[in-house]
Amino acid sequence: MYIYDEYDQKIVDERVAQFRDQTARFLAGKMTDEQFLPLRLQNGLYIQRLAPMLRIAVPYGLLNSTQLRKLAHITRDYDKGYAHISTRQNIQLNWPLLEEVPDILAELASVQMHAIQTSGNCIRNTTTDQFAGVAADELEDPRPWCEIIRQWSTLHPEFAFLPRKFKIAVCGTSEDRAAIHTHDIGVELVANAQGEVGFRVLAGGGLGRTPVIGSVICDWLEKRHLLTYLEAILRVYNQHGRRDNKYKARIKILVRAMGVDAFREAVEAEWTPIKDGPTTLTGEEIERAKSFFTAPDYAAIDGAASSEALTAQAESDPIFGNWVKRNTRPHRVPGYRAVTVSLKATGYAPGDITDRQLELVADLADQYAFGEARTTHEQNLVLADVREDELYPLWRALQGAGLATANIGYLTDMICCPGGDFCSLANAKSIPVAEAIQQRFEDLDYVYDLGPIDLNISGCMNACGHHHIGHIGVLGVDKKGEEFYQVCLGGSQAKDAAIAKILGPSFKQEDMPEVIAKILTTYLDLRQEEETFLGTYQRVGLDPFKERVYAKAD
């Protein structure tokens, strides 16, 4: 992973000093709430329902074991002993004290971490595929490009006061695991007709109040032009994005209002004078970025023998075998697999992890996964490089800590925002809904029979729980002071990205497990052979589900 040099370290250290001064001035009454607001937000600090919330940046989801241990220490000493993985692959603390935030930032800086631009109307953490670098279907590793974008966007002087937040995702695979179609900018590594790898650039995607699938604005961009091209897009957005209405301020509204062709022309016009300028990437810089993401020291393993041994082990211990089947996936190196550590056990808020669990994952990463772990936008952790012959002891250790629920990609592996229990923006609670659904569908055999299902829950329009791109999406709404839940179906975050359609009138919280049950029964009745939930929905449409869910009891 990327290692800071003296320059990177200096930037985060100076940022801590700057924020320490700003916090002191605010606490001394020398700055108003309104003035302090954007400054603290750009350091990841919200003032929430119960306490401040601090969002720590995990650039494109990569963490090493030292950082995991530091996070465990911070959650224990400055918070209540647990942290939360967000859908931007970041880590959130729910109970820090404002006065202590500069100290927390200093602790983070000591392990090459920060909270820069994890909130506010600026360029946020760049996200990517959690299996980057190990996926068999990858054209090229997206992480060096994420790091190049991270450095370019960090404390960018021109783009810190944009009309609204701005999110970039990068992917390098044919199957999109980074949801690039629903980002302000999506960057995909693609080959042109000559076989040269460059970028396809999408703009104007997004979730929130007005979900939109991004439009391709550049079919193929030469690699060295990445930053100048991004700069041109941001400059068009910064100057022309709406600032009169925060619900119409995202770039998706601008792209729609201008039309894709006019937007593309505006970007080209801004790009022409800076193209080939000093921000053009050099070959040395690209190589430098790539040098941090080389393959670890894999053992030479006989893949066939290893996989045979694993099969035998799985047969002799079916619970282990089931976990291997559900929570691990193929690796491009023979004899290795990528493991997802499930943070979706019933009874715990999706994406929450305790200080002890963080420390355990750190130890396991050191022991079995070259000292690295990854956060995922589905709110789990990944150990990306595990030997097949070490899966068994790893599984035992995870199981002992409640981290081996074999549900990755299934119904109970839900995406869920913190919701009304924590977030001051929320209209409704989301965690209790997730928990009630998990309890209702505890029978894993039933869950496996349903096949892969993305169930995504957001507590409000801001859509942090990505409800628009769940196969089943749930949105908390406020109706005259009461919490209700709207259900939508047929969304997808993958290559076939789609925005889910609203099923009909919303439901009470206590009815939600039954509503989900009716939707699932409808699917099971209608599915043909191996058809997935999404496949059935795409074939039969919304109506059969609607009829079943809203049928009057006779």
Added chain:
Amino acid sequence: MPKLIRDGAITEDHWLPADGDQPGPNNIPTLAQWREDAAGAVQLEPGDGVTDLLPALDSLQLVAINFPVFTDGRGFSYARELRQRGYRGEIRALGNFLRDQMTYLSRCGFNAFQSQSDSELQEALDSLDDFSVHYQGSANQPEPLFRRRA
């Protein structure tokens, strides 16, 4: 005479912010007034853009950019674009920008700052040096860090 920070020092000068209705001789012309009678100084508001100025960059000595609210960041792009197109005169920030924004403003090409309060000019001056290293190229250092890294 109003105080301001220019090129890293506290100073004074005769220019007053624009007045759209009854401009006196010391008011910086608004973009509309400047269009009528192209002078050496102009004040941009958010939304004005820099396109009109581009053909006249050589004849301008002062471009003032107003920040009615500090959260409206359009002026950052205006300054950056003016510098990238070769403008060498003064770019002055006016209005409600925060001292904590000055390091960014300066890197975008502002070299003068006229804040609404004169009281904290010295602290504001110190804020210009919050960071000693920057990843991006800027008006004062066109080369991004990756071209300068040892």
